[in-house]
Amino acid sequence: MRGVVGFTTTIPVEVVFAGGYVPCDLNNIFISDDNPMQYLEKAEKDGFPKSMCNWVKGIYGVVVKKGIDTVITVTEGDCSNTRALAEILRYKGIRTIPFSYPFDRDRHVLEREIDKLITAFSVKPHRLAQVDREIEEARSTLALLDRMTWSDRLVTGHENHLWLVRASDMLGDYRKYDVMARRFIHGAKSRAEIQGIRIGCIGVPPIVPDLHDFIGSVGGHVVYNETQRQFALPYPSRNLVDRYLMYTYPYGIFARLEDIRREIKERKIQGIIHYVQAFCYRVIEDVILRESLGVPVISIEGDLPKALDNRTKLRIEAFLELLREKG
Numbered sequence: 001m002r003g004v005v006g007f008t009t010t011i012p013v014e015v016v017f018a019g020g021y022v023p024c025d026l027n028n029i030f031i032s033d034d035n036p037m038q039y040l041e042k043a044e045k046d047g048f049p050k051s052m053c054n055w056v057k058g059i060y061g062v063v064v065k066k067g068i069d070t071v072i073t074v075t076e077g078d079c080s081n082t083r084a085l086a087e088i089l090r091y092k093g094i095r096t097i098p099f100s101y102p103f104d105r106d107r108h109v110l111e112r113e114i115d116k117l118i119t120a121f122s123v124k125p126h127r128l129a130q131v132d133r134e135i136e137e138a139r140s141t142l143a144l145l146d147r148m149t150w151s152d153r154l155v156t157g158h159e160n161h162l163w164l165v166r167a168s169d170m171l172g173d174y175r176k177y178d179v180m181a182r183r184f185i186h187g188a189k190s191r192a193e194i195q196g197i198r199i200g201c202i203g204v205p206p207i208v209p210d211l212h213d214f215i216g217s218v219g220g221h222v223v224y225n226e227t228q229r230q231f232a233l234p235y236p237s238r239n240l241v242d243r244y245l246m247y248t249y250p251y252g253i254f255a256r257l258e259d260i261r262r263e264i265k266e267r268k269i270q271g272i273i274h275y276v277q278a279f280c281y282r283v284i285e286d287v288i289l290r291e292s293l294g295v296p297v298i299s300i301e302g303d304l305p306k307a308l309d310n311r312t313k314l315r316i317e318a319f320l321e322l323l324r325e326k327g
Ligand code: SF4
Pocket: 053, 054, 055, 056, 078, 079, 080, 081, 204, 277, 279, 280, 281, 282
């Protein structure tokens, strides 16, 4: 796919737009496909083990099956598997461009990494400044949509999830995405207020498609999608480097904790559902999260892009019952 630049997780997408390319979050292509299993089957046919995170296999399957020839691979600050994934992609003849978020949030290192991307895509400074200005508008529209979820309670948890998670590439056209989001907001304004226990979902975006809707069906309302909100970077910032320094997801659990605690308070969240992905190293963070949030926490695990299993449904239902009793 000429002109399309794939990436393995949120990157400074402004640079790709400013270079005249179409950014494409490979996770979104995988999970929004009518048949996401085909990408996992392709990866396993090519030798990926069964006992490996299915997001990684999904990304690989999308790149190979869709013929994507350039991929930005985030080798620090996201997934411990990405280096090996980048090696396999290079071996298959795909151009890979490494990008790293500095674990210690060092401004100079991040600046250098962004400069490397600017060079890789031959981006002109004035063009980047223009995109940066324009994309802020889309980001503030998404911030409003997020606010309408927890403050006005007019947006469902699933809608919030979709709008924010897709902000990583804005479906390849940030102006159009902004227009679509504004239309959605306009339509949502005349809705009735959503009732239900205020739930926060934290952790990597769920691979299971029905998590938010199920929570809604048993009396909960997801008013906070931690990582998806981070992907949308919906906060004012002075410049590109600042924006990606404020982004918490790549800088470890302590940066995330600060954000989660603040949002629990602001959004009056009554309980947290921590989603973990099978075979993901981030599962270890659950230990810290459970002890640090000050509200009840339940952890659930997903593996395949399929509906929630009955056992997990029962656990979520029991969790909501407990929150209801607590008042
Ligand atoms: S869920 Fe974990 S293992 Fe899977 S891609 Fe994300 S960070 Fe990597």
